[in-house]
Amino acid sequence: MGGDTGTGHGFTPELRLIDLANAVRATPDLPRAALAALLAAHGERPDDLTERSFSELDAQELRAAVREIADVLTESDTDRAAEALNALLAAHAAPPRLSRHDGHPWHLHTDRGDDAGWGSWFLASSALALARILTEYGRATWGACAAPGCATLFLGTGPGSPRRYCSTTCATRARVAAHRRRGRETT
Template identity: 70%
Template sequence: MTRQGFQPAQRLIDIASAVRTDPDLSRAALAKLLAHHGEGPDDLTEAAFSDTGAQELKDAATGMCEILAETDLDRAALMLNSLLAEHAAAPRLTRHDGHTWHLHTDHGDDAGWGNWFLASSALALAQILSEHGRITWGACQASNCRNFYLGTGPGSPRRYCSTTCASRARVAAHRRRRQEDSHK
């Protein structure tokens, strides 16, 4: 039985949100996130995914936060091009560990976790940007939320990471309006 294909853009959103929320996120917590996104147990042992590898991944995720928070299409495209030029290699199709064929753009199997994450994440966002012709990701606009969102569906552009954050923002705005009206 083969597994579903990878979703590198959603993996980026989940890891960048987790690291942005908790910069001291443990190696074990990162490994759990990676496992959720299809990385095999052999790749997530302490020997294969060491504390150094976890730190590389956290640094890469922190670096991606700037692109995920960017709202200007041209600046986002230039930032992605810069990342692709620095971290990506010629794309190659690969199939391993029971996964379906998928693209790798890192510098090979010996590339570090940071290079792998930056190359695959930049490629994923570049594909989304070229497909939709606009930025479909961003930082949640709810106060006190540090998560990012990925919105590739039809309809109005997203502003929140979840319906919970959207509802809280609507309720807070409603209360503010009522408060303002009562002071008039």
């Protein structure tokens, strides 16, 4: 299983988290092969994702873990998000350790070792990624899109107002709908 924090070489656990969370929310019983493909797209070795290495039982465990941390991604209150992340870290993380394997550069692992299940590994690495974002920006910069009919999860970063939409498309669609609604109300 891959590293826990970004290495500067394109691996970002927070993007893996968002992609998996949106996929599992859209298709709760996302097939094992689809989960494996998403994990491979985020740097996991194909040899670690065969049916033998990543079984249907492993996929089931991972889907449950994804749903659990997706709940944190819908929490906009920073204090409640921090409490939820602390609970996940207490339940699934171990002391951090540096690891270099399978051609990856040195990176941080916080899971409970090579015997940790896929779900525990995912929760530990994802909670650490979100905790890093929360401490860097001082708030929960993530959420579910506020556009009607869209529940896509997103990560917002940087200073400024908290993000409300998953994309400029959703933001524009919501603004146009509000403008039209106001126009109808004044006539």
